[in-house]
Amino acid sequence: MFHRTMKSALLSATIVAGMAGAASAATYMRGNDGNPETLDQHKTSTVAEANILRDLYEGLVVYTPSAEVAPGVAEEWEVSDDGLTYTFKLREDAMWSNGDPVTAQDFVYSLQRIMKPETGAKYANILYPIENAEAVNKGEAEPESMGVTAVDDKTLEIKLGQPTPFFIELLTHQTGLPVHPASVEEHGADFVQPGKMVSNGAFVLDANILNDKIVLKKNENFHGADDVALDMVNYLPFEDRATCVRAWEAGEVHSCSDLPAEDIARLKDEHGDAVRVAPYLGTYYYALNHEDEFLADPEVRQALSMAIDRVFLAEEIFQGTMVPAESFVPPGIGNYSGGSPEIEYFGMSMLDREDKAAEILEAKGVSPDSPVTIELMYNTSENHKNAATAIADMWSNLGVNVEFNVRDASAHYAHLRDRGDFDVARAGWIGDYSDPQNFLFMVESDNDGFNYARYDNAEYDQLMDEAAAETDLEKRSEILKKAEALFMRDLPFIPLLYYSSRSLVSPNLSGWEDNIQNVHASRYLSLSE
Amino acid sequence: MLSYALRRLLSAIPTLFIIVTAAFFMMRIAPGGPFDQERTLEATVMANLNATFGLDKPLWQQYAIYLGNLFQGDMGPSFIYRDKRVHEILAEGLPISMQLGATALVLALVLGCLLGSMAALRQNTRTDFGVIAVATFGITVPNFVVAPVLSLVFAVMLSWLPAQGWGNWNQMLLPVIALALPQVAVVTRLIRGSMIEALRSDHVRTARAYGLPARMVVVKHALRAAILPAISYLGPAAAALLTGSIVVEQVFNLPGIGRYFVQGALNRDYTLVMGTVVIVAIFVVVFNLIVDLLYAVLDPRVRYD
Numbered sequence: 001m002f003h004r005t006m007k008s009a010l011l012s013a014t015i016v017a018g019m020a021g022a023a024s025a026a027t028y029m030r031g032n033d034g035n036p037e038t039l040d041q042h043k044t045s046t047v048a049e050a051n052i053l054r055d056l057y058e059g060l061v062v063y064t065p066s067a068e069v070a071p072g073v074a075e076e077w078e079v080s081d082d083g084l085t086y087t088f089k090l091r092e093d094a095m096w097s098n099g100d101p102v103t104a105q106d107f108v109y110s111l112q113r114i115m116k117p118e119t120g121a122k123y124a125n126i127l128y129p130i131e132n133a134e135a136v137n138k139g140e141a142e143p144e145s146m147g148v149t150a151v152d153d154k155t156l157e158i159k160l161g162q163p164t165p166f167f168i169e170l171l172t173h174q175t176g177l178p179v180h181p182a183s184v185e186e187h188g189a190d191f192v193q194p195g196k197m198v199s200n201g202a203f204v205l206d207a208n209i210l211n212d213k214i215v216l217k218k219n220e221n222f223h224g225a226d227d228v229a230l231d232m233v234n235y236l237p238f239e240d241r242a243t244c245v246r247a248w249e250a251g252e253v254h255s256c257s258d259l260p261a262e263d264i265a266r267l268k269d270e271h272g273d274a275v276r277v278a279p280y281l282g283t284y285y286y287a288l289n290h291e292d293e294f295l296a297d298p299e300v301r302q303a304l305s306m307a308i309d310r311v312f313l314a315e316e317i318f319q320g321t322m323v324p325a326e327s328f329v330p331p332g333i334g335n336y337s338g339g340s341p342e343i344e345y346f347g348m349s350m351l352d353r354e355d356k357a358a359e360i361l362e363a364k365g366v367s368p369d370s371p372v373t374i375e376l377m378y379n380t381s382e383n384h385k386n387a388a389t390a391i392a393d394m395w396s397n398l399g400v401n402v403e404f405n406v407r408d409a410s411a412h413y414a415h416l417r418d419r420g421d422f423d424v425a426r427a428g429w430i431g432d433y434s435d436p437q438n439f440l441f442m443v444e445s446d447n448d449g450f451n452y453a454r455y456d457n458a459e460y461d462q463l464m465d466e467a468a469a470e471t472d473l474e475k476r477s478e479i480l481k482k483a484e485a486l487f488m489r490d491l492p493f494i495p496l497l498y499y500s501s502r503s504l505v506s507p508n509l510s511g512w513e514d515n516i517q518n519v520h521a522s523r524y525l526s527l528s529e
Numbered sequence: 530m531l532s533y534a535l536r537r538l539l540s541a542i543p544t545l546f547i548i549v550t551a552a553f554f555m556m557r558i559a560p561g562g563p564f565d566q567e568r569t570l571e572a573t574v575m576a577n578l579n580a581t582f583g584l585d586k587p588l589w590q591q592y593a594i595y596l597g598n599l600f601q602g603d604m605g606p607s608f609i610y611r612d613k614r615v616h617e618i619l620a621e622g623l624p625i626s627m628q629l630g631a632t633a634l635v636l637a638l639v640l641g642c643l644l645g646s647m648a649a650l651r652q653n654t655r656t657d658f659g660v661i662a663v664a665t666f667g668i669t670v671p672n673f674v675v676a677p678v679l680s681l682v683f684a685v686m687l688s689w690l691p692a693q694g695w696g697n698w699n700q701m702l703l704p705v706i707a708l709a710l711p712q713v714a715v716v717t718r719l720i721r722g723s724m725i726e727a728l729r730s731d732h733v734r735t736a737r738a739y740g741l742p743a744r745m746v747v748v749k750h751a752l753r754a755a756i757l758p759a760i761s762y763l764g765p766a767a768a769a770l771l772t773g774s775i776v777v778e779q780v781f782n783l784p785g786i787g788r789y790f791v792q793g794a795l796n797r798d799y800t801l802v803m804g805t806v807v808i809v810a811i812f813v814v815v816f817n818l819i820v821d822l823l824y825a826v827l828d829p830r831v832r833y834d
Binding site for chain 2: 035037038039040043045117118119120121122123124125134137138139189190192193209210211212213236237238239240242243246247249250251252407408409410411412413414415416417427428429448449450
């Protein structure tokens with residue numbers, strides 16, 4: 001009863017309130033995931049930072065509203081036949097907010113800065129494909145030895161260590177954004193503070209109040225300023241997603257960057273198209289320890305994967321905000337023509353899959369009458385807990401009993417990183433760039449940081465090396481497909497779900513296109529009364 | 530009294546030192562570090578970060594450096610919020626938390642005294658039962674229920690007040706109410722109890738016998754005695770309001786320091802956690818001192834020489 005009155009009241013309140021809370025028509029009140037840890041593009045690591053930095057700066061290339069790669073500061077570029085040399089021609093009218101021209105030297109300075117060990121850049125490794133970059137980051141070579149040169153003020157040349165067909169994709173990441181060298185030299189780490197920051201994007205930094213708001217103002221010196229509709233963008237950090245939803249319903253923000261899963265059904269019911277749930281470039285998975293006696297058997301791993309009802313997880317546990325995963329590389333990714341290989345058992349009914357899994361395990365002497373016990377490790381979260389409980393239940397029918405081991409995120413990942421003992425561990429991966437390599441590289445045998453499963457398959461490594469050397473994208477995607485087929489056969493990780501992005505977008509905000517990267521630069525957005 | 534206060538403050542220094550030391554080493558026992566996240570960092574990157582923040586040095590050396598900096602008023606760089614130092618972060622948030630906490634504390638005291646005295650004066654009547662019911666409600670219903678409901682009703686449904694944010698007076702109303710409610714309840718119960726006792730005491734009976742007006746008897750004689758337990762409660766209440774604002778800050782999206790208690794620990798932001806520990810420790814020491822001094826003012830039996 002209370003609920004019903006509340007619902008209608010909510011609806012009318014939203015309509016009446018309209019955008020009363022917003023300061024003016026062209027001030028976009030933008031809900032963000034949380035407070036950025038830094039506004040230094042070289043120390044950045046979070047999505048919340050990426051959103052803001054994308055508005056403040058423009059890199060060599062940018063994302064369009066639909067997340068296609070498009071020219072940014074670079075108006076065109078050429079790649080040498082061996083795929084090793086990229087020559088970028090910079091736009092003549094690219095300017096910093098203080099009126100300085102954006103030059104090739106600025107990019108050289110920036111790329112050297114991110115690799116200097118003392119910068120302490122969390123994402124430095126994303127740019128390791130650049131010649132000598134890794135050596136510089138290790139402190140073994142001088143920054144000047146990197147393969148980055150300014151041929152003249154408006155021509156930038158980047159040399160790679162080996163062909164990297166997704167190199168242009170890499171440059172869309174916020175680590176590829178330039179800093180204004182003179183400001184960094186003058187202010188040091190403080191160049192990110194309001195009043196000191198000089199940026200070259202559609203907006204400039206006006207105020208930054210920790211955990212309260214970050215205010216951006218339109219940059220009149222931006223070369224595309226005429227096409228920027230918004231005068232101001234206020235980024236509001238929301239640690240608690242439900243708070244953003246209430247603020248949106250009260251008309252105080254125009255968009256929320258994430259929604260609580262348990263509220264999705266109601267929101268869809270009441271606000272229809274304002275609720276945006278779109279495929280996202282990420283996979284939620286369980287890593288299996290290949291050094292564990294029981295899990296070392298590939299058939300056992302197959303049986304465990306087979307018996308998991310992913311539709312139930314997606315629909316019931318995650319309320320339709322995740323998509324059942326039938327591969328490790330999420331669908332819709334770039335440079336992967338034809339997509340992931342198909343796996344036979346995903347075509348079977350859930351009942352048949354359970355029977356088959358039970359059959360496999362019974363042949364190994366495991367059944368509900370003679371069960372084995374494995375440990376499932378996950379990091380604290382209501383959703384992870386619910387998913388783990390459901391999966392434990394599905395496995396118990398096979399005679400696999402599960403004990404839980406729960407830690408907070410930091411302890412959980414430290415345990416995995418330090419190669420601590422575990423049987424099954426939850427993890428998730430959000431791609432940094434749209435290329436299957438960004439997923440499949442995780443289980444290369446020499447990838448100490450990510451190969452939690454300790455998967456060691458020479459054939460797989462060989463395929464990944466071949467793919468790295470192949471410049472023909474069609475042939476390359478065939479090779480990567482073979483690698484993923486091996487992945488799905490050997491299952492270092494059991495893919496469970498693909499992530500979705502979920503946003504709440506006011507009908508007054510136009511230009512917001514759902515896309516797989518979930519990037520929505522404010523320069524393309526506009527507000528109507 | 531001044532020398533007493535000074536003595537107390539001086540004796541707090543070793544206490545603070547022990548707290549800082551214990552917190553520093555306990556924090557490091559927790560598994561995981563500030564750079565262990567969902568995304569494992571490349572070994573080189575991790576080594577660079579550890580070197581940047583001095584985490585590659587032996588623990589005793591890190592402790593010595595931290596103490597040295599602390600004496601100069603520098604709480605070190607935050608491991609997570611990399612554009613700021615810890616004392617800058619706390620300096621931004623503390624005034625907001627204090628404003629919020631102090632307002633809630635005053636509200637709790639005033640409302641608590643009023644309701645508590647009302648209940649005591651009309652003991653075992655409907656008013657009394659009503660006040661007790663409200664107080665029990667305030668104590669039992671947690672913040673994380675009250676705060677979202679307040680915001681839902683007054684911001685979303687009625688659109689009277691903003692749902693979140695900081696800066697305007699009207700953005701303070703709902704958070705203060707949510708924060709004060711449990712404290713109002715506690716103070717009400719304390720006052721009610723001690724007021725009933727005070728009303729039966731000899732000096733109040735004597736005052737009545739003298740034929741003093743009822744209002745004067747209650748306010749000047751009964752309440753002055755009855756308020757003492759509520760004053761002793763102020764120390765813990767102030768600390769609780771600072772730390773207890775975690776939920777309220779999150780629900781109303783306020784830039785106070787409450788969030789750092791939990792977030793800092795979960796993120797293993799060592800320096801930020803240390804900073805909050807130091808702040809709370811100072812708060813508890815200072816508030817206990819204030820309470821003791823207030824006692825001297827209110828209770829003629831207490832004297833510090």
